Amino acid sequence: MAFNTGLSGLRAASVDLEVTGNNIANASTVGFKGSRVQFGDLYASGFLSSGTNPIGDGVRVQDVAQSFGQGNISFTDNGLDMAISGDGFFILNNGGEIRYSRAGQFTIDKNGYVINNQSMRVQGYTADDDGNLSGIRGDLQIQTDNLAPRRTTxxxxxxxxxxxxxxLERRIRDFDPLTIADLQGEGFTFSYSDGTGDYTVPPLSATASASEAAAAINAAPGVTATATTTAVLDGGLTDNFISTAGNFRLEISVNGSAPIPLDLQGVSSLDELASAINATSDNAISASVVDHDNDPATAGRLRVIHSGGEPLEVAFGDAPAGDPLPPATAYEGEVFVTTNRNVAQVATDPASSGTNFETAFNDTPFTVTxxxxxxxxxxxxxxxxxxxxxxxxxxxxxxxxxxxxxxxxxxxxxxxxxxxxxxxxxxxxxxxxxxxxxxxxxxxxxxxxxxxxxxxxxxxxxxxxxxxxxxxxxxxxxxxxxxxxxxxxxxxxxxxxxxxxxxxxxxxxxxxxxxxxxNGYTTGRLSGLDVSDQGVIFARYTNGQSKSLGQVALAAFNNTDGLSPVGDTTWVETFESGQPVIGAPDTGTLGSIEASSVEESNVDLSAELVNLIIAQRNYQANAKTIETSDSVTQTIINLR
The missing domain is CATH 2.60.98.20 (Flagellar hook protein FlgE)
Structure with missing residues (x-):
């Protein structure tokens, strides 16, 4: 009996040494889960033969239990390395056989499939061409082709x-020139669309000049008025008349004042006459030679303009100094009025003699300037x-x-x-x-x-x-x-x-x-991969776009301890483990994914070394039991 008891102890201690040695050997294996030996005592007893003080028959190994506790997570420089923080296993396709693992050292094979070091393909939820994740589980594949362009819709x-x-846009009414005769004796009221109120221009005098009318109208907000007086001399004033006249004279009077001084010495043409007028000290007066009625076939005409709109009187002839010239021709100025879009209405003074301005306003459309x-x-x-x-x-x-x-x-x-x-x-x-x-x-x-x-x-x-x-x-x-x-x-x-x-x-x-x-983009080349906490694999392209290529799937079991290890840090489903519950990371009880990381072995090397000493002592002690039993037996044999 003692021999059997000691022998069972040796066997149990040997298994303990083997398990502890295996844990120590895999202390650096990614995703490895340590094991521990569970012992049970043995008793030789039958259905009716159990005594009051039975003697044990040794020990036996009841189970080698795995510890699926979380291992430390360490970072790597591989973007496809993944660690599970929490419950769950990666699902691997080993040529049709499904295995489960916590080792997330993944890479890509020549066909673009995500695989582990043993070329087992990682399974997950696939995505369509637009990056939409489906509920269909399959082998994850990374498309390395260029991303096709997409038009903007x-x-x-x-x-x-x-x-x-x-x-900013300024709409105006730009009137045709108004003669002073149209405005003399008139008063005007301007109404505005912006609610700023009316503005009334007092009635002009019956003898008001164009410049006076323009000044009075220009005082109204949103209204711009200017006046000019234009005299076109076409009553025989030609180059020939100037050049053949022995005593050519021309006098220009502004608003009834004395004629402005002109130096006509040597003037023999209309162009020279215009130059002489432009050389005067009165800057408001200018002259030029124009085609008569814009007809270049006719002789030119002298045009004199007063920029202020004052009345002009012009006389010319062939007369010695001191002799009177032919009667002067009088020219009245014209008024040019512009109103902006704020002016909604113009009404002439009811006491006025006419409604020329009001009529002109209503007949003039807005124009964009x-x-x-x-x-x-x-x-x-x-x-x-x-x-x-x-x-x-x-x-x-x-x-x-x-x-x-x-x-x-x-x-x-x-x-x-x-x-x-x-x-x-x-x-x-x-x-x-x-x-x-x-x-x-x-x-x-x-x-x-x-x-x-x-x-x-x-x-x-x-x-x-x-x-x-x-x-x-x-x-x-x-x-x-x-x-x-x-x-x-x-x-x-x-x-x-x-x-x-x-x-x-x-x-x-x-x-x-x-x-x-x-939503559009140009074509792009694959430049990198990222993995989210939910296990979604994103592809980054050179055009700045990113697209979901798939999502890693995780599996959990009701009885994780029932999984059977099959090597390569993988497990397979058994009857004791039950069927897997498969889902996306970070959903339900499943853990999340740590990208560019791996889960280290959960073996505590210090504890294993202590266990190794204990297993050694147990082995030695059981061996001593056998040795002692042998000595006792030998003593009995030696009895004579």
Whole structure:
């Protein structure tokens, strides 16, 4: 009996030594889980033969239990190395056999599959061509091909337009010249659309000059008035008359004053006469030779202009000094009036003799004097640019211009802006003809763009061009622009895209771009891989894009201790472990993924060395039992 007892102890101690030695040998093995030996005592007893003081029959190894406690996580320089922080196992496909492991030392084989050091393929949830993860589990494969370009079909702009900006576009009424006779004795009242009140010009005198009329009218806000007097001398004043006259004289009087001094010595032509007039000390007087009635076939005529609009009297003839000249011709000035868009109405004084100015105002349309020009920043309030892409992946610059307009209606509760769109220097979206109109409410929120409450602009007339201005071969406008709907379905078949400005606001703050993003990109090469905490493998490309290539799957078991080790730091499912519960990392009870990391062995080397000493002592002690039993037996044999 003693021999059997000691022998069982030797066997048990030997197993303990083997398990401890295996733990020590794998202290640096990634993902290794240490084991411990569990012993049980033996008793030789039958169904009815158990005594009151039975003697044990030794020891036996009941189980070699694995410890699945968390190992330390250490960082590596391999982007595909993964460590599980928490519960779960990686799922590996070993030629059709499914294995489970905590060792996350992964790389890529020649076919792009994610594998471990034994070429077992890592399983997970695959992704489609657009990077959308599916619920289908399979072998994870990294596509190393270039990322195909994607055309822009949607551009979202989140902007704030500064409500404090002024209206830049200036609409004016530019009248035909008004004679002083039309204005003498008249009074005028100007009414304004911005609610600033009326302005009344007192009635002009019946003898008012053009300069006096212009000064009185020019005092009204939003009104500009100037006056000039033009005298065209066509009553026989020719080059021939000047050159043949023995005593040629010309006198110009301004507003009934004495004639201005002229030096006509040696003057023999109209051009020389004009030069003599321009040489006087009166800078308001100028002269030139013009075609008569703009007909170059007729003789030239002398034109004299007084820039202030004072009355002119001009006389000329062939008379010695001191002799009177023929009667002077009198010329009255003209008034040029311009009103801006704030002037809504002009009414003449009811006591006036006529309504010439009022009639002229009503008959004169508004004209734009500083029409939108994308290369002149004075003609728009705000602009912002972004890059979009055609079907070939070529980049193009889209610029949005915003021009503040007068408030619609009475200017209360609404604001209005015009929107122009330009791609590579060419206006698109029909804005070369008519801009889009954005309406904002009293709270600065966008109400609509061209009546669309969603604030969407569908551009259907863009022709992608190369730097020389020629079509570059990419998809062009749709054959039927009216068939384009929002959102544009995939795959797109034209250059049409949607600009969404639904989040645009108009507050009293500086213009700013809060967000601007579009869904197009050029082609790109794979430049790196990243793994998220949820085990999603992201591919990074040289065009700045990233795409999900798949997601690592993890498996958990109700009885982890029931897994059977099969080497290479892997386990297989058994009846005792139960079926695996498979899911994405960081969901349910499954742990998260630590990228560029591995889980070290959970073996405590210090504890194993102590266990090694204990196992050694146990072995020696059991060997001593056998030795002692042998000595006793030998003593009995030696009895004579």
């Amino acid at each position: 949607n551009l979202i702009s989140d902007l704030n337009l500064d409500s404090r900006e002024s209206v 500083n029409e939108f020009n994308p290369i002149d920043q004075r003609t728009y309030n705000h602009a912002t640019s972004t890059t979009i892409f055609d079907s070939l992946g070529n980049d193009h610059k889209l610029t949005q211009f915003f021009v503040k307009e007068p408030s619609p209606g009475n200017g209360v509760g609404q604001s209005q802006w015009s929107i122009y769109l330009q791609i590579d220097g060419e206006l698109v979206g029909g804005t070369d003809q008519t801009p889009y109109t954005a309406i904002f409410d009293q709270d600065g929120e966008l109400e609509s763009i061209n009546g669309d409450p969603n604030g969407e602009i569908i551009v259907t007339d863009w022709v992608p061009k190369d730097p020389s201005g020629q079509p570059n071969g990419a998809d062009g406008p749709p054959a039927d622009p009216g068939s384009v709907v929002s959102p544009i379905p995939e795959p797109a078949v034209s250059s049409a895209f949607i600009l969404s400005l639904g989040d645009t606001s108009q507050y009293g703050a500086t213009f700013g771009v809060n967000d601007q993003r579009q």
